[in-house]
Amino acid sequence: MGTDTVYIALLSKPGGPGSGIHGDSPYLMRRWLEEHPRTPVEIVADNDRAEAWFRDFPGVRRVIRLDREDWTLPDGDTPRVVLPLSTDNELLHFHHPVQAPSLQPHYPLIRRLWSLGFREIAWYSLCGARTYGIPHLLDEYRDRHRGQRCFVVGNGPSLARTDMPRLKDEITLGSNRCFLGYEQWGFPFTYWGIYDRFQIEQYGREYEKAVPRETTKFFPVEFLPLLRFENACPLNVVWSRGAAHAFSVDAGRLFVGYTVTHMLLQIAAVMGCNPIVLVGVDHRYALKRRYYAPVLRRARRRVTRALRGGLAYDLAFAMHQAWRKRRQGTEMPDPERLWCTDDALAPTHFDDRYAGGGNKRFLPPEPEEAARDFARARAWADRAGVEILNATPDSALDTFKRVALADIL
Numbered sequence: 001m002g003t004d005t006v007y008i009a010l011l012s013k014p015g016g017p018g019s020g021i022h023g024d025s026p027y028l029m030r031r032w033l034e035e036h037p038r039t040p041v042e043i044v045a046d047n048d049r050a051e052a053w054f055r056d057f058p059g060v061r062r063v064i065r066l067d068r069e070d071w072t073l074p075d076g077d078t079p080r081v082v083l084p085l086s087t088d089n090e091l092l093h094f095h096h097p098v099q100a101p102s103l104q105p106h107y108p109l110i111r112r113l114w115s116l117g118f119r120e121i122a123w124y125s126l127c128g129a130r131t132y133g134i135p136h137l138l139d140e141y142r143d144r145h146r147g148q149r150c151f152v153v154g155n156g157p158s159l160a161r162t163d164m165p166r167l168k169d170e171i172t173l174g175s176n177r178c179f180l181g182y183e184q185w186g187f188p189f190t191y192w193g194i195y196d197r198f199q200i201e202q203y204g205r206e207y208e209k210a211v212p213r214e215t216t217k218f219f220p221v222e223f224l225p226l227l228r229f230e231n232a233c234p235l236n237v238v239w240s241r242g243a244a245h246a247f248s249v250d251a252g253r254l255f256v257g258y259t260v261t262h263m264l265l266q267i268a269a270v271m272g273c274n275p276i277v278l279v280g281v282d283h284r285y286a287l288k289r290r291y292y293a294p295v296l297r298r299a300r301r302r303v304t305r306a307l308r309g310g311l312a313y314d315l316a317f318a319m320h321q322a323w324r325k326r327r328q329g330t331e332m333p334d335p336e337r338l339w340c341t342d343d344a345l346a347p348t349h350f351d352d353r354y355a356g357g358g359n360k361r362f363l364p365p366e367p368e369e370a371a372r373d374f375a376r377a378r379a380w381a382d383r384a385g386v387e388i389l390n391a392t393p394d395s396a397l398d399t400f401k402r403v404a405l406a407d408i409l
Contacts (some may be wrong), residue, residue: 007073007081008032010045010053010115011066028084032124033057043169044071044081044116057249074119080120081113082129092201092226100225101130107221111137111252132224136216136233138251138270144169146272149408151191151391152264153178156282158393166409167279174180177261179210180351193218193267195237195260198363200226218267237263245369247376249384258369265377265388275387279405282398285365286345339364367396374399 041059043050046066054063071098089099114137122131150171164185182188192215213230221234237254240246246255254266268276338361378399381388390400
C-alpha cells in the first residue's frame with residue numbers, strides 16, 4: 001500500500017492461544033479508529049477478533065492474517081505500527097517522581113513486529129501516542145561474527161597498562177565510560193552497552209553525547225523511553241526464574257548479572273564469537289565500606305532466590321510496586337549505599353575522569369556475585385566449545401584461562 005497507510009497490530013499473546021497481548025484493548029483500538037476516520041488502515045492480526053474491525057470502520061482496508069499468509073512489510077512502505085495498548089508505567093528507581101512506560105513485558109510483541117519489518121512503534125493509550133524507533137534488535141546480530149575473535153573490554157585500571165591501540169582492527173565490546181579512552185587509543189569500540197540502572201538514569205545524557213553515532217548501543221528495553229540513541233538495540237534482560245545466576249545465548253532473552261561484562265559476554269556469545277577475550281576486567285575494588293553491609297545483601301539475596309518464581313515472591317513484588325506508585329516516586333538512595341571518588345583507596349578505573357568530575361556516584365560493586373556470573377559463562381563455554389580467555393594483567397578473576405595479550409595478537 002502507499003506510504004500514508006497506518007498499520008495496527010492485534011496479535012495473540014505468546015504462549016496464550018487466542019488471548020490478548022498483555023493489555024490489548026479493543027476499546028483503545030476503536031477509539032484510535034474513531035479519531036482517524038480518514039486514515040487508511042491495515043490491521044496485522046493472527047486471530048479472528050480482528051475481522052470485526054474490517055466491517056465496522058470504512059478506513060480499514062484489510063486485515064492481514066499472519067496465521068494464514070506469510071507477510072512482511074512491503075518495500076518502501078511506512079515502518080510505523082500503532083499498538084492500542086494500555087501500557088502500564090513503572091517508576092524510575094533513582095528519580096522522583098518520573099515514570100516511564102513499562103515496555104519489558106511487551107518485548108515478545110516488539111520482537112515479532114520487528115521481524116515483520118517495523119522499525120517504529122507507536123504506543124497508543126488514553127494519554128495519546130508515543131513513538132519509539134527500534135532500528136536494531138539482537139536477532140540482527142546472531143552469528144554475525146561466527147568463529148571470529150572478539151574482545152570484551154572492562155574499564156579497570158589495568159587498561160592504562162594495556163597496549164590498546166593493538167585492538168583497533170579487532171571486534172571490541174565496551175561499556176559505560178569506555179569512551180574516555182577513545183582519543184588516546186585512536187579508535188572507538190565496535191559495540192557499546194550499558195546495564196546499570198543507576199548509571200543509566202543518572203548519566204544517560206552524557207552517554208547520548210559521548211558514544212559515537214555509528215556505534216551499535218545495547219541496553220535493556222525498559223530504558224527505550226529514556227535514552228535517545230542513534231543505532232539503538234534494546235535488549236530483553238531478565239532475572240533468571242530458576243537459578244540465581246544464568247547465561248543465555250537466546251537473542252530474545254538475556255539474563256541479569258552483577259556486572260555489565262556478563263551482559264556483554266552473552267551478546268558476544270549470540271554473535272558467535274570464538275574466542276572471547278577479556279581485557280580490563282581487574283575484578284577488584286579497594287573501597288571504604290560506607291555502604292550497607294555485604295552480609296545483609298547476601299542474606300537478602302538468599303531469601304529472594306528461595307522465593308523467586310513462586311506465588312509469594314510475585315505477590316510481594318506486586319505489593320512493593322504498588323507501594324512505590326502510591327508514593328509517586330522514590331527518593332534518591334541512601335548515600336551510605338553509594339560510593340564516589342573519595343571512597344576509593346586505589347584507582348578503580350583506567351582514567352581518573354571515570355569516577356571523578358562532578359563527584360559522580362555509583363552503586364557498590366559485588367565481585368563475589370559477579371564471580372558466580374562468570375562461572376556460569378565458563379560452564380556454558382565449556383559445553384559449547386567456545387574459549388573465553390582473560391588477558392587482563394594481574395586480574396583477580398581466575399575463572400578463565402589466563403593469557404598475555406602480546407601472545408595472542
